[in-house]
Amino acid sequence: MPAVASSTPPISPSVPPELIRRVHALRAGDRLTTSIVDYLVPVLVYQLTGSATWAGVAFAAEWIPRIVAIGLGGPLVDRLRPRVVLLAVALARTILLTGGMAALAAGAGAPAIVVLGVACGFLAKVAYLATETLGAAVGRGHRDQARFQGVQTAIDQACAMVGPLVGGVLLVVGGQIGLGAALALSLITALLVAVVRMPPPAGAEGRDRRRSRGLRAGARALRAAPALCWLLTGLVTMNLLTGLLQAAVPVIVSSHGRSAAATGAVWSIGAAASLLAALLCARRLGRVGVPAIALSASLTAAAAGVGAALAGTYAQFVASMALLAAAEGAALVALRTTRARLIPQHVFGSTVAVMALVLLAPMPVGGLLLAAAPRAGLPALLIAVALLHTAITVIAAFGLRRHRHSLTAVPLSPTP
Known part of the structure; x- marks a missing residue:
């Protein structure tokens, strides 16, 4: 490319x-x-x-x-x-x-x-x-x-x-x-x-900066990076699963006989798991590559969704949410590294804005799904969304594989 x-x-x-x-x-x-x-x-x-x-x-x-x-x-x-x-x-x-x-x-x-x-x-x-x-x-x-x-x-x-x-x-x-x-x-x-x-930006970069205006420039830059588009595709369904689970946390926590205060433990433990996963994946990304990290994170998120749906205790639910947060942390490292390398600097802000809009859209959809589903049907809904995410992940993985050459054009880490 x-x-x-x-x-x-x-x-x-x-x-x-x-x-x-x-x-x-x-x-x-x-x-x-x-x-x-x-x-x-x-x-x-x-x-x-x-x-x-x-x-x-x-x-x-x-x-x-x-x-x-x-x-x-x-x-x-x-x-x-x-x-x-x-x-x-x-x-x-x-x-x-x-x-x-x-x-x-x-x-x-x-x-x-x-x-x-x-x-x-x-x-x-x-x-x-x-x-x-x-x-x-x-x-x-x-x-x-x-x-x-x-x-x-x-x-x-x-x-x-x-x-x-x-x-x-x-x-x-x-x-x-x-x-x-x-x-x-x-x-x-x-x-x-x-x-x-x-x-200051170089001459050509400065001219490009002045020429680039609005979200259209960001959308064009995103379309010019197919590998990033495929990576984004998998993250969209991950965010749908995440949005559904985030909206459902108070419902699930109360179903395990815990107070609303116990919800805070879910977020704190999840943030710690995400932090640890981000640090570990940053060290491994240069060795195993973006596709492997992204695929592993996406499949882990799907497994976490199924685990949350089937959790029989509060501890099992917290563990599933921590697994989901860890998957998000790993996926974020892959996404941030890829876009930093593939998106031209003069349209970086506009491109990140387009990506943020795409990734933000599934979050409220997850809340609407929760509102539309009966409470007894929540586990089945979570499993269905997790399976959908798995299917999209497999498709995105094949697409990412076809464009993996663009991810190796510049080394991710210092060459020995």
Whole structure:
């Protein structure tokens, strides 16, 4: 696939270690801020109102604008620079969190916190696209792309695990303290953005950056990378299974006689399993290749879905969910490494936006399936979706195999 290969710069060991550390730290600051705010907003609303309905509204309000942000943020990142976008997001989030703290102090109530959730949710997705683009730009110059992307994925999973824990501890002291901690992290992130220096794009790359506009450019770049399209196909059905299971967690946990608090253990253990899988697969990816990791992760996810459907105890269900989370962590490393190598830098943000839209769509579909199915039919529904995912995985594996040459055009790790 010459067109793709020519747009990918050669790997060299020229990336300064200090730059890599700063990019990792920047990502950690942004993700941890997002994780804490995502946890705090619904809980604060529930504390203020005592209403589960209001808490649900707050949770939905955080996520709905993220879909809009995907469409706007990708082209914005490509048109400007990731650093510019990240700095703007960090400063805007700092102002919003300051306003949220003032609103709590003034007794403004739940509506003000919901508005904070809406705005921060939008900014979180824009920041996600910018950090993905920045990480890909730095990762292209790293001698071991798989390990670099594995660390980036591990940072995401660690923040997803630590954020709710930190938020829960801070809520014991007070809601303003929790928002204050997120505010401090946002300021630190802004400072980190200020000290990260990226080289300007080359002449041709700069012209391409100015020429590329909107999601159409991202869709064209995605179509030009068939291997990435096949990989994405398998992940779509994995996300359908994941969305169904995530929506069903409270139902299944209660069916095992556990309280709603036991749901938190499912997410914490799952995040830890995903973190471990991401680190292990990053080390193995250069040896076994993307197709093997992706196929193993997809089949593991299908097995986890069947296991969750047939789980006879709470412990068995938690183990199945941990297996699913581990499969997701491995698949993310494969996806991130592949797209960092096959997608031209000047349309990276737009392409990630298109991919995010494709991968996000099955999640609410899973919730609709749960709503439409009778409670007694949930195990059968889970098994059916797991079997569908297995069938699509096999088809995608054959498609990925036909285009495996594009995955070996540039080494994934240093050659001995």
